[in-house]
Amino acid sequence: MKEFPNKYKPAQAESECLDRWAKDEAFKWDPTAPADSDYVIDTPPPTVSGALHIGHIYSYTQADILARYFRMSGRNVLYPIGWDDNGLPTERLVEKVKKVRGGTMAREEFVALCREVIPPYEQQFRDLFGRIGLSVDWSREYQTISDESRTISQMSFLDLHEKGLLERRLEPTLWDPADRTAIAQAEVEEIEREGKLNQIPFQIEGGGEPAVIATTRPELIGGCGALMIHPEHPRAKELVGKRAISPLYNVPVPIIADEAVDPEKGTGIVMCCTFGDVQDINWFRAHRLPLRVVIDRAGKMKETLEIGSDDWPTLDLARAQSTIEALAGLKAEKAKAQILEILKDEGLLLKQDTTHQVVPVAERSGAPLEIIVTPQWFIKTLEYKDQILEKGREITWRPEYMRQRFESWVEGLKWDWSISRQRHFGVPLPVWYSKRAGEEGRIIVPGADELPVDPTTDLPKGYEAHEVEGERDVMDTWATSSVSPQLNTRAISETYAVGDYETHKRLFPMALRPQAHEIIRTWAFYTIVKALHHERAIPWKNIAISGWCLASDGSKMSKSKGNVIDPIKLLDEHGSDVVRYWTGTSRLGHDTALSPNTLGQGKRLVNKLWNAVKLAHMSLSGTSITPTSARADLEAGHIVHPLDKWLLGRLSETVKRASEAFEDYEYAQALRVAEDFFWRTYCDNYLEMVKHRTRFEGEPDAGERSALYTLHHASVTLIRLFAPFTPYVTDVLNDIMLGNDTTDPRTVHARGEWPRQDDQIDPDALRARGDTFVAILAAARKVKSELQVSMRAEVESLTISGGEGDIETLIGETVEDIKAVTNARQILRAEHAPDGAPSALSPDERFTVTLTMVPAAEEG
């Protein structure tokens, strides 16, 4: 037997375990095991450009708790890890750190900067994830920008392109003027703010009362292509069919009736510009309105407009030109102020109401979005909504109500998924455009064997440099991270595979996607879209959604509030086991406040577990028992004492309940069950009952041997019940329990280490006998507590009175144990409680326990 250190030292345990797990490659997936034992986890590769956050610990640890359980329970767990290290978020970090603008630098130079800046940030994540004990297979670590990841992402592109699910279109697109790139709907955030609703008159061609429109974006008047009016509007009959003249530009535009106009809002007449919002696009298409772009890619008013042409006539060109000049180069917000000034001066601002408006902004830059017509690559989603929803329903959501978020997102989709970004650092779109005579503009894609390609430097087969133009755009970061399952199976389809397609078929769909709820509309959604489009499949059978970590007062952690807790400091202060315990107490989907109480509770548990095993170890060291399993040792006659059988029965029940909870992904329930048994049944009662049988000289008798077997089985089983939550202390304890002479120093976290139900004994074994014993003990404690004497105070006689006749049977074989625990000289049975001595009713109210104390003077 090994030495038992007096105290548990978390820092030392963590570094020892991490070294050992790494050396033994303890968490490697075994490709030779039968496929039906596979349990594959699609771990989200975190964006390494974000700050380390306590939410990372929270969410990833909850996944690890499940991973450790499933592995211990016998599954062949494949638990990969990767880092998302490219795309817009990464570029923004590099721009901030290096104080540069990607858009104004040479591509190669900027990419080189990115490759220089990112590694230390990635290392921070690697360190943190290692330290919290993620049992990932580090040999499979990947980066989303690596050659292989680029190859697989480009394969995804080629597969979708081939299937007609991905195409290049010139159309109105969501545009972030700050980062100067197209973005997708998922990257839009809607902020609420106060705005001004301006009433502006349009003269009617041929005279008459002007049509007064209401708009929050007067700077777009130049882009007006029509006025829209609800058919039920009082002036509809009079106006529809006539033309209105836009102020300042004097462009005649048709007045069109459309039910989409809100008659309650503003004046009930609005202008349709190209483009102010999604409604404008609908009208533009429905009524075939002219495209009149007034804002450029930087979000500034264009210097020149095609105004005065046939498509864009004006009744007063000089007037239009002077308006264009007055606004040229101004950002939208400034142009708005400027044009309002002009309108006001000319008496054309009839009314200005303060209004509450919802402004779409780019999630990353915070800039108000524009809708600009540019050529972009789109993955078709709108016409597949039903199929996407269908796939969502084939996946088990944990908790189930989180699917609601997914469904409402899919139902609200208004845009196909634009995956092209006008940026530098990302996976290149594998496309060239031909300049060869006769096929100008033809799209050329590489073959699978040519990947990865960079079309800005590589050439398609059979073409020379002057014959093609390589695509300069890169992929949306989600376009690459949404193939995280395929990055691990190393194949998109039978045609597009880097590795062996059989492996892909074996591992996909995966068992589990763990992630937090704020990325349902991105990560979960996009991954489901890709799996549907590539193979008409679901990517995973289960999706487990973790909640958010809140500050201890229940508010959101944020830099602006200054209540952000540094995860490293938290781990330094409490140790990983304790922090993991905290994450294990809250259920999937539930937000949880970072609670000092709960951390304290974890600390107490780790300490208590250490000491409980230490106590068992003290008795076991130096003895020569050879335990196998509880059931076998019972059947072999090694375990004979009724209280031992009772304890192991209760333990067996605990194992069963914890296993069932884990199978339901209710790890917090499993923890609660294990903790309750450990603290109340095992420590508070059983260990007190058994102590007297562990203090023997020489060779143990049958009852004492029975105690040793029981202490062994209880210890190793408890270590396993807590192992998924507190991996370090349990592995150190397991190592000590194994002793020196083992030839197979397996970690307690190895596959198959979870207690097997077959090895347990009957959960109901001697339940009544043990429970009666506990009730007697509780009553005796109550008496002593009321007498304000020590629990060790000597008792002349303990009398059990009342109750049914079966109490005799129940206590029969345990009289010596009752004497030992209560420190009583004799145990008596009586019909009525003796007079004049302190007594207490048992908690189950079946009987009374009376203590006749030994006078203090006689004690000794």
Add this chain to the structure above:
RNA sequence: GGGCGCGUAGCUCAGUUGGUUAGAGCACUACGUUGACAUCGUAGGGGUCACAAGUUCGAAUCUUGUCGCGCCCA
């Protein structure tokens, strides 16, 4: 505005198909150093389960409504 979740002890939370007297930890009170643990133990006080109505022999649990908090989507 639509949807989802949550309101249980001073605090953080359990309470899984409706079923004795609603639980745990912390905090509080009193006591006890007992051969693993004072990072401990024992005993105790503390709740109209947000509110209201309904279904039922029986409701924290089911239904409806109201109020409050949070989130998602418009």
